[in-house]
Amino acid sequence: MIWYLRSLGKRKIIEFLVLIVFVVFFLVPLLNLLILAVSGKWQYPALLPQSFSLEWWRFVLSQDDVLSSMWLSFLIAVVVTVSSVILCVPAAYAFARISFPLSRWFLFSFLLTHAFPKMGLYVSIAVLFYKFGLMNTFVGIVLIHMVNTLMYMTWIPAASFRSVHRAQEESARDVGAGPLRVFWKITLPMAMPGILVASVFTFLSSLDEAQGTLLVGIPDYKTMPVIMYSIIADYPSTTGAVFSVILTLPTVILLLAARRFVSADVLAGGFQVK
16 A cells, blocks of 8 residues: 555656646747747846837737738638538548548548648649649639648548447438438537537648748738748847737637547547548
8 A cells, every 4th residue: 555655656746747847848938939029128148028018019910911911811721621621521421431442541641741841742732733823823822721631621520420320320310310311410410529620720720831822822922921931030039929929829719719629539539540
């Protein structure tokens, strides 16, 4: 018994140390970013700013390019998310419910977009876009963003559809419901948490995409990440911190809104080939 209590105490100490490392590694840079965004003067070796100011917030929000890039970024992210749901959810259902040759390999192929350096992949795609007149177009940007969202919108919903027991669907069929009604009333609602999680990841991935937009959309289409790069290059680091906070806020809000749907089972199950 004494040995067990001692081992339990050691385990708690290890867990506490891991928590401290997590806080230092992840939260301290974010805290530094927040402080830098409201600092007026902060020079080494001071641990805290000598003065606080919202001057750079006013500067960033007064730029016409910044406001238009925000609107464009959210518009593209919404279009990409809706388009990905329309195209990928039926594919996810097929992977989960229909047995066909090489289904595992087709599902695995959606990972290939994340298996290579993005810029090399984007350059190859840009060559095709140039031939089809999609460079510097809204459609081209949406398509290049969807390259990164295929994995989220296929793997996670497929796991959600797979988790719906066939016995539940068969029970509805036994009482007279047709296949379409069973899908809309039974299968889709039960798989909806996974679809929502995938949609949140898709939206955030599109919102943060910079390289594809820079390659395909310049000069007429400048999203928030593209504008942020130019601001960081031309202005003090405080301006970059302000823009980083603005870019991070949607991520935090959406993840907090979707936290009731995010679970280890949903995420881990979404990345298993079965």
